[in-house]
Amino acid sequence: MSKMPTPPTLPTATVRPILDMNAYDGQVSAKADQGNDLLMRRTRNVGAASVLFYRDPIEMVSASGCWMTASDGTNYLDFYNNVPSVGHCHPQVVSAMADQAARLNINSRYLHQTTETYLDRLKATFPDHLENVVLTCSGSEANDLALRTAQRGTGARGIIVTECAYHGNTATVTDISPSAFKRGKLPDHVVSVPAPGKLAYGDDIAGGFADAIVKAIAVLSDRGHGIAALIVDSIFSSDGVFSNPRGFLRLAVAVVHRAGGVFIADEVQPGFGRTGDAFWGFLRHDVTPDIVSMGKPMGNGFPMAGIAVRPELLAAFCEDVGYFNTFAASPVAAATGLAVLDVIRDENLLANAMICGKYLREGLQHLADIDGRISDIRGAGLFLGVDLSPNGAPEDANGQLVGDVINAMRRHRVLIGAAGKYGETLKIRPPLCLRQSEVDFFIEALGKSLRECG
Known part of the structure; x- marks a missing residue:
């Protein structure tokens, strides 16, 4: 597959506070929220301090290993949350x-x-x-x-x-x-x-x-x-x-x-x-x-x-x-x-972080060879940052593409976050018990999401 053509240079990006990255905006989705009693209760209880992920927030009910389960039965691969570092509910x-x-x-x-x-x-x-x-x-x-x-x-x-x-x-x-x-x-x-x-x-x-x-x-x-x-x-x-x-x-x-x-x-x-x-x-x-x-x-x-x-x-x-x-x-x-x-x-989790981290990076590099919007891949072990730029130029960072990709990956059952001055970086931090088959699932989801956000 040939590399994507390079679009023109973009306008200067906007600096984004960390809590605004991939955050639910109640003003944007107000009509949809009327049918979500739990979301309305959260907003009423916590007020302006409420911070939720995704344009359409998720209600989670259980988790195990690298996976989380939502109230509708959907299983999500967690590539964001480094709190349960050795695996959810170990x-x-x-x-x-x-x-x-x-x-x-x-x-x-x-x-x-x-x-x-x-x-x-x-x-x-x-x-x-x-x-x-x-x-x-x-x-x-x-x-x-x-x-x-x-x-x-x-x-x-x-x-x-x-x-x-x-x-x-x-x-x-x-x-x-x-x-x-x-x-x-x-x-x-x-x-x-x-x-x-x-x-x-x-x-x-x-x-x-x-x-x-x-x-x-x-x-x-x-x-x-x-x-x-x-x-x-x-x-x-x-x-x-x-x-x-x-x-x-x-x-x-x-x-x-x-x-x-x-x-x-x-x-x-x-x-x-x-x-x-x-x-x-x-x-x-x-x-x-x-x-x-x-x-x-x-x-x-x-x-x-x-x-x-x-x-x-x-x-x-x-x-x-x-x-x-x-x-x-x-x-x-x-x-x-x-x-x-x-x-x-x-469980030799340091070694697993090295092995799966290397495998993950190889998969990301393969995607970068196909899609020029991946402008940089950084990190070590199972802590990686992937910069996305609509025209492939690192200096033209913009968080809009990252936001679109994050929400597309949610549709493909992968959870991931953002970082960087402009929210231009996909922040990758799966649990240390990650398996290579789960890396494959992630790479496939990222590839699909990038194509959908073309």
Whole structure:
């Protein structure tokens, strides 16, 4: 099959906040909504804060492995949700959760064997200098604690992020999440830099990104804030997924350390083996984080998160305020987290992420050879970003095509999300238990969807 002809250059695309990507718009579908009592109840109950996927939202009732089932009986292949990372409703994780809940569940102010066993196992995945782990219930809480710890430890306030970063939704963390903003701008103590891609930095991504960090530090110094931390999601998920070349973060982290700041590796999305070649995303870059935040896949759907941190930084923070979380580090959380680590090990899910990730990438490249609108494929393991551009030019990114493809794939029973400054990137994050037959199903659905959106 020959490659598609290249259409003309498109108008400049519109920047899209992360929650607007593939989101239900109640105004557009108001007439259809009148026959959907559940949707009307959701809108009435949650109001303006309601966020739902798809132009026609889906009611889900069950899930297993890589599949979710809707109320009408339709089975969907989940290529979006990295929360149930080892598979939806994994029986070993569910059993551990339920068994512990039936015996004891209490806050962390009591000693419990399972809690310490879990923390020891978790710490063994980190470099030795990250000796302390503090558990929270969400990635937002983890990043909030990480920022406060960094600012206390350095005596500075300034934070550097990438320009489409998303790190959570507390007040402190929303301030460093540009992709969450629908209006307004970053506060004075936060400076953003372009994501580490070729469009911004050409062929020298490591050098260009490090130079951008140097300039950002100078801006923070001029504003009187100094540099407290560089925080990045180590696969730059919301920016559009930027993973390579391996090691490109080293120069930037060295710049931050020389300036007296700390490096916070946000592993909420790439952590727990998703990249296949490393348990944590930062390990692909041979860098030394001072703090690592984690969440989402940690409990495979149970609300778990936390930070791993240098003891001296945590000690300084606790001199002022300390930290306690009622529901974190409970026996049920520890039992659940321990089961997740067991499943990752026993089912060889890192190796599966590498093998299925390679097979998936080959399928995507085959589609790119056929359809010139696939302008780039990036990522590692089972975390990939696929840019779509109506004319095939990366610089002419536009989220409209991605939105159309996402909704077409829903018709072909595949769930997938979007990322990037303009929503121009298909964000691919299936559960780590993915099988090659499911990759085939996905590639076939994507090919059909692209043809329908021609």
